[in-house]
């Protein structure tokens with residue numbers, strides 16, 4: 623199976639195509655721990671990761687920050703004592719794009735190498 627972690631994010635603009643239902647049905651099983659949520663009527667991917675303390679949560683937050691800068695695609699990050707909540711969606715189209723699934727898979731990869 624082709625893995626999302628091997629893909630790069632494509633540059634997004636207002637003409638970018640949102641992931642359609644068929645694509646979401648194909649991609650979501652590749653990131654099974656992520657929740658598909660809706661905020662203000664917009665779909666988002668969200669997962670909370672657990673850590674031993676705030677310092678480790680902050681280190682993970684920074685790793686995801688570096689990933690976001692490298693890929694040009696940026697999440698919402700909530701860092702708390704012992705946990706980080708990561709939310710991916712594509713602001714320019716107020717929707718989910720394949721980039722969000724790529725970034726969720728890469729976030730999982732970083733989390734599994736951190737623990």
Ligand SMILES: C[C@H](O)[C@H](O)[C@H]1CNC2=NC(N)=NC(=O)C2=N1
Pocket residue numbers: 633634694695696697710711712713714715
């Ligand atoms: C110009 C720049 O590439 C864009 O504004 C990017 C930056 N990072 C982004 N991140 C996310 N998650 N969605 C976007 O639409 C987005 N746009």
